[in-house]
Amino acid sequence: MSAVLVVEDEQKVAHALREGLEGEGYLVALEHTGEGAFFRATTETFDVILLDVMLPGRDGLEILTRLRERGLKTPVLVLTARDTLDDRVKGLDSGADDYLVKPFAFAELLARIRALLRRGRGGDALRLAAGDLEMDIVTRKVTRGGRLVELTAREFELLQYLLRHERQVVSRDTLVHDVWNEPVRSAPLDNVIDVHIARLRRKLDVDHPVKLIHTVRGVGFMLREGEPGEP
Ligand code: CA
Numbered sequence: 001m002s003a004v005l006v007v008e009d010e011q012k013v014a015h016a017l018r019e020g021l022e023g024e025g026y027l028v029a030l031e032h033t034g035e036g037a038f039f040r041a042t043t044e045t046f047d048v049i050l051l052d053v054m055l056p057g058r059d060g061l062e063i064l065t066r067l068r069e070r071g072l073k074t075p076v077l078v079l080t081a082r083d084t085l086d087d088r089v090k091g092l093d094s095g096a097d098d099y100l101v102k103p104f105a106f107a108e109l110l111a112r113i114r115a116l117l118r119r120g121r122g123g124d125a126l127r128l129a130a131g132d133l134e135m136d137i138v139t140r141k142v143t144r145g146g147r148l149v150e151l152t153a154r155e156f157e158l159l160q161y162l163l164r165h166e167r168q169v170v171s172r173d174t175l176v177h178d179v180w181n182e183p184v185r186s187a188p189l190d191n192v193i194d195v196h197i198a199r200l201r202r203k204l205d206v207d208h209p210v211k212l213i214h215t216v217r218g219v220g221f222m223l224r225e226g227e228p229g230e231p
Contacts, residue, residue: 002047002117003027007037007063008079009055017050020106026113034058041067046074048116050109053080053091061094068095071128071137071160075116079104128163131225133204133212135163149203154179158196159204162213162223169228171220197221 004026008014011032018028029044031037034055041049053060064076078096080087091099098112128135132145140156142149151159161179162170175193176185197213205211214222222228 001025001027003029003045004113005029005031005037005040005044005046005049007031007034007050007055007060008052009033010052013052017109020109021113024110034060034063038063038066041072041074042070048113049074049076050113051076051078051096053078053087061090061096064091064094064096071164077109077112077116128160130163130166130212130223131210133163135160144204144208151200151203155196155200155203159200159223162221165223167222167224169216169219169222175220 004021006014006017006021006028008017008030009032014030014032018030021028029040029046031040032055034057037049037051037055037060038058051060051064055063060078060080064078067074067076075097076095077098077100078091078094079100079102080091081102097116100109100112128137133142134144135142135156137160142151142156142159158175158179161175172190172193173185176182176189180189180193182189197215201211201213205213210225212223212225214224214228216222216228
């Protein structure tokens with residue numbers, strides 16, 4: 001049975017959604033505020049989240065951005081009364097997987113939910129893994145081959161970024177922006193990045209025959225089992 005979190009502040013709409021979805025065999029949880037939704041989504045597991053944009057306090061997109069920053073991968077269908085290109089783009093930029101404009105037909109909502117469930121975002125949202133390397137975003141525990149790996153805060157962020165972009169080349173420019181939050185790249189910063197990559201290698205790869213962190217010469221780095229360029 002699939003679990004759906006419905007975030008909607010209008011009681012009538014929320015209850016109609018719950019009734020309709022339960023009638024279709026979904027397990028439904030309701031939240032009426034962005035804060036409530038954030039707490040719920042980070043402490044329980046859902047298969048899909050229906051998120052109204054217009055909420056009292058922090059709006060739906062703000063909450064969604066924070067959830068994605070936290071590593072939540074649950075598919076999110078944004079519900080909104082507005083339909084402008086700008087809002088659509090904002091919604092998708094915030095990490096929405098799909099977008100439905102109110103008022104919508106219930107059959108359409110069901111079709112969208114089924115599509116998201118089929119597509120998914122893959123597995124448990126708050127745990128990342130590559131080969132025998134595992135990272136728990138909530139407890140911030142990292143293990144390789146079951147052995148605990150101690151990381152500094154920055155090493156953790158760097159490894160998380162590499163894991164989220166597994167099998168993709170990650171350039172120094174993107175690390176400067178996305179992990180170090182610096183606007184421009186500089187030679188000293190490149191050195192800092194190299195030092196952190198070297199430390200991650202020492203902690204993760206040195207005792208293992210299968211290396212996970214690779215240098216892609218002249219471009220950047222890649223996390224994967226096996227050499228970059230292999231199928
Ligand atoms: Ca609303």
